[in-house]
Amino acid sequence: MSVSTPRDLPSQRRPSLGRWFLDLGWRHIVGIVAVLFSGFPLVYVLSASLNPAGTLTGSNALFTKFSLVNYVTLFSTPEQPYARWYVNTLVVATATSLGTVFLGALAAYSFSRMRFKGRRLGLMSLLLVQMFPQMLAMVAIFLLLTVLGDIIPVLGIGSAVALIMVYLGGALGVNTYLMYGFFNTIPPSLDEAARVDGAGHARIFFTIVLRLVAPILAVVALLSFIGSVNEFIIASIVLGGDPKANTLAVGLYAFVSQLFNSNWPVFTAGAVLAALPVMILFLFLQKYIVGGLTAGAVK
Amino acid sequence: MSTPTKQEQAASRYSSGVAVQLVKILILAVVNAAAVFVGMALAADGQWVPLALLAIGTVLIDVIYAFPNRFLPGKYLAPGVAFLLLFQVFVVIYSGYIAFTNYGDGHNGSKADAVLAIQANNQERVENSPEYPASIAEKDGALWLVVVDKDKVLAGSAKEPLAEVKGAELNSLGAVKTLPGFRVLTLAEMLPRSNEITTLKVPFSDDPADGFLQTPEGTKAYVYKPAIVYDKAADTFTDKKTGKVFRDTGTGAYLADDGTRIEPGWMIGVGFKNFEKAFGEPTIRGPLLKVTAWTFGFAFLSVLTTFALGLFLAIVFNEPRMGGRRIYRTLMILPYAFPAFLSGLVWAGMFNPEFGYINQVLLGGADVDWVNDQWLARLSVLIVNLWLGFPYMFLVSTGALQSIPDELMEAARVDGASPWRTFLNIKLPLLMVPLAPLLISSFAFNFNNFTLIYLLTKGGPRFTEASIDAGATDLLISLVYKVAFGAGTGRDYGLASAFAILIFVVIGGISYLGFRQTKTLEDLA
Numbered sequence: 001m002s003v004s005t006p007r008d009l010p011s012q013r014r015p016s017l018g019r020w021f022l023d024l025g026w027r028h029i030v031g032i033v034a035v036l037f038s039g040f041p042l043v044y045v046l047s048a049s050l051n052p053a054g055t056l057t058g059s060n061a062l063f064t065k066f067s068l069v070n071y072v073t074l075f076s077t078p079e080q081p082y083a084r085w086y087v088n089t090l091v092v093a094t095a096t097s098l099g100t101v102f103l104g105a106l107a108a109y110s111f112s113r114m115r116f117k118g119r120r121l122g123l124m125s126l127l128l129v130q131m132f133p134q135m136l137a138m139v140a141i142f143l144l145l146t147v148l149g150d151i152i153p154v155l156g157i158g159s160a161v162a163l164i165m166v167y168l169g170g171a172l173g174v175n176t177y178l179m180y181g182f183f184n185t186i187p188p189s190l191d192e193a194a195r196v197d198g199a200g201h202a203r204i205f206f207t208i209v210l211r212l213v214a215p216i217l218a219v220v221a222l223l224s225f226i227g228s229v230n231e232f233i234i235a236s237i238v239l240g241g242d243p244k245a246n247t248l249a250v251g252l253y254a255f256v257s258q259l260f261n262s263n264w265p266v267f268t269a270g271a272v273l274a275a276l277p278v279m280i281l282f283l284f285l286q287k288y289i290v291g292g293l294t295a296g297a298v299k
Numbered sequence: 300m301s302t303p304t305k306q307e308q309a310a311s312r313y314s315s316g317v318a319v320q321l322v323k324i325l326i327l328a329v330v331n332a333a334a335v336f337v338g339m340a341l342a343a344d345g346q347w348v349p350l351a352l353l354a355i356g357t358v359l360i361d362v363i364y365a366f367p368n369r370f371l372p373g374k375y376l377a378p379g380v381a382f383l384l385l386f387q388v389f390v391v392i393y394s395g396y397i398a399f400t401n402y403g404d405g406h407n408g409s410k411a412d413a414v415l416a417i418q419a420n421n422q423e424r425v426e427n428s429p430e431y432p433a434s435i436a437e438k439d440g441a442l443w444l445v446v447v448d449k450d451k452v453l454a455g456s457a458k459e460p461l462a463e464v465k466g467a468e469l470n471s472l473g474a475v476k477t478l479p480g481f482r483v484l485t486l487a488e489m490l491p492r493s494n495e496i497t498t499l500k501v502p503f504s505d506d507p508a509d510g511f512l513q514t515p516e517g518t519k520a521y522v523y524k525p526a527i528v529y530d531k532a533a534d535t536f537t538d539k540k541t542g543k544v545f546r547d548t549g550t551g552a553y554l555a556d557d558g559t560r561i562e563p564g565w566m567i568g569v570g571f572k573n574f575e576k577a578f579g580e581p582t583i584r585g586p587l588l589k590v591t592a593w594t595f596g597f598a599f600l601s602v603l604t605t606f607a608l609g610l611f612l613a614i615v616f617n618e619p620r621m622g623g624r625r626i627y628r629t630l631m632i633l634p635y636a637f638p639a640f641l642s643g644l645v646w647a648g649m650f651n652p653e654f655g656y657i658n659q660v661l662l663g664g665a666d667v668d669w670v671n672d673q674w675l676a677r678l679s680v681l682i683v684n685l686w687l688g689f690p691y692m693f694l695v696s697t698g699a700l701q702s703i704p705d706e707l708m709e710a711a712r713v714d715g716a717s718p719w720r721t722f723l724n725i726k727l728p729l730l731m732v733p734l735a736p737l738l739i740s741s742f743a744f745n746f747n748n749f750t751l752i753y754l755l756t757k758g759g760p761r762f763t764e765a766s767i768d769a770g771a772t773d774l775l776i777s778l779v780y781k782v783a784f785g786a787g788t789g790r791d792y793g794l795a796s797a798f799a800i801l802i803f804v805v806i807g808g809i810s811y812l813g814f815r816q817t818k819t820l821e822d823l824a
């Protein structure tokens with residue numbers, strides 16, 4: 001550590017201002033600069049969303065005017081059905097998150113509690129698969145869904161169900177390993193006891209194990225939820241064509257990029273509303289997410 | 300749980316057993332029904348390989364779930380693995396296949412489809428052919444053309460060839476006024492759909508060579524026949540006017556001797572052509588090499604800058620006597636909580652050279668061209684990624700710092716090591732043990748950080764010498780996206796997949812190194 005610890009300080013005297021600055025003060029300056037850097041774009045977005053100026057240029061005067069006109073416009077323009085995007089995003093992200101937790105937990109349970117041929121190979125393959133993001137195969141996903149859609153329209157391009165299915169394809173790769181580690185920390189004697197009591201494997205899994213691993217389920221659910229809200233590339237390929245089917249990421253991008261300057265204020269209003277729930281969720285569950293991060297999740 | 304009596308136990312087990320069995324049977328039935336449905340469609344289409352795979356998969360699922368208490372691991376793995384195999388493993392293999400085809404705009408389907416499409420696309424009105432009084436009707440959401448041919452009434456749609464219908468009532472012009480089962484459109488209804496109506500081609504039969512009925516204005520229909528005639532035996536097309544002959548020369552399209560081709564072509568395997576194109580054509584090779592270099596540079600600099608700032612802040616704040624650490628911490632990780640797709644767009648607005656906050660306010664009206672200057676655009680991408688990424692590095696570094704025992708630092712100080720030496724020779728190596736794998740996955744993540752790049756710069760500014768839509772801030776992954784789905788230069792799925800294969804190879808190499816480094820595989824019990 002580059003600064004002295006309390007033991008080195010003369011114990012009789014109150015430290016002088018200069019001493020305090022060398023010891024702690026400069027840290028506050030660094031902290032303030034870091035907070036300015038991290039917080040400033042967010043303050044700017046909030047200010048722009050409340051500014052009735054109507055253009056990107058006008059948004060530069062921070063907090064000079066206050067009006068909710070951008071928010072009203074956001075919800076009253078049929079060509080960009082923001083409310084629909086919001087609902088679509090919630091539906092896709094919730095379904096993906098629940099499905100991911102369920103599929104991941106099933107797989108992690110079998111890897112953690114059962115011994116079978118190919119178990120090690122299975123774990124290794126998952127580890128390997130997770131290195132290759134799904135979006136690399138975007139062309140093939142697009143073509144596969146085009147063919148599937150000819151047979152079953154609900155699984156074709158433009159369908160939220162198809163998008164959820166594609167996301168679930170990535171469920172095992174990313175999360176099983178995270179869950180597997182946590183499942184291993186639950187003593188097997190607990191399920192042994194239940195087995196002796198006559199509970200079947202499914203009963204043990206659903207009523208005992210799932211409750212004990214609830215924290216990791218919450219982490220995976222949350223990471224998966226935030227991941228799907230943020231996902232742009234596959235969503236734009238699968239849903240891009242129809243404005244009503246879009247998620248927030250695809251819809252807001254299309255909206256702001258068609259007329260950058262004049263759509264900017266309304267976009268920022270949409271951005272604020274889209275970001276708020278995610279950020280609140282994140283800050284409340286910070287503790288759990290940070291635990292999950294160190295276990296290998298990356299944003 | 301309280302201890303239930305034996306009877307209670309047996310009863311609850313029995314009841315839940317029945318319910319579980321019923322649900323299981325129901326789900327299996329739905330899965331099988333869906334498989335049969337899809338299978339029939341595949342069989343009708345002649346897709347035998349997918350059909351076989353589907354059959355094997357369905358039988359496997361039935362076997363795994365049909366017997367209680369057998370294949371237990373299978374029961375738990377099958378649902379996730381099914382999705383994994385279809386939407387992650389299969390699509391990757393399929394990408395590999397596409398990389399060796401000419402799939403893309405103008406080469407979208409089979410040869411048979413192309414032959415039909417060529418004939419349907421190249422219609423011309425047959426001179427002196429009869430004209431038919433026509434009406435437009437609607438049935439099952441599709442438009443139908445209803446014509447009167449002397450004393451018969453014929454109806455057909457784009458998909459259904461013309462066939463006789465009964466029970467029509469005619470109007471004063473001799474066209475159909477009402478028809479049972481159809482809703483005949485009025486002129487007022489036809490007007491807004493005139494585009495659909497004038498492009499409606501109703502075939503006489505399943506063979507497009509027999510010609511079509513088309514109606515340029517909606518009240519009269521005329522006979523149209525292919526202007527380019529297909530000779531099935533010789534597998535050639537002949538232009539009736541010029542007499543030019545187009546042949547299948549193995550390039551996936553019909554070509555005339557002078558090199559002109561008819562659209563559309565069809566999909567064929569092209570071997571290593573896409574790779575040859577990627578590395579052979581200077582207008583692709585140059586940009587591709589630059590994009591690859593930048594992809595590595597971006598991923599490396601991203602990890603370096605975010606880690607340096609994150610670690611620095613972690614060290615600064617790792618001082619228990621400092622007040623307000625929690626507040627700093629919460630405010631500093633806000634960028635990490637902010638949805639990533641919005642970050643790119645918000646910063647794109649702030650970096651806008653003409654109107655953006657950075658030029659107009661922070662730099663006092665300066666004229667810094669963040670968009671069109673290659674290096675400035677790259678710098679802007681790195682700044683935004685620093686903003687996005689340092690909170691993560693700060694969080695993980697803090698965690699790692701706190702796990703280093705204080706005694707170790709104490710010992711170094713007692714031995715007279717300078718703070719900088721302590722940091723470099725003791726703290727950093729210790730930190731790298733838990734952090735190295737995270738840095739490697741951060742590298743892999745940024746290697747494919749599509750969302751940031753595409754939403755911030757769209758990969759621009761575009762290289763002027765490039766024949767594909769490649770730019771100075773493009774990563775390989777955004778290049779794949781633009782080549783496959785970009786609006787500008789037409790879709791080329793084959794070339795895009797060839798690029799994707801390159802990414803696979805690179806990531807494979809990185810993860811191999813990563814695995815070897817971290818010994819994760821050995822930890823697998």
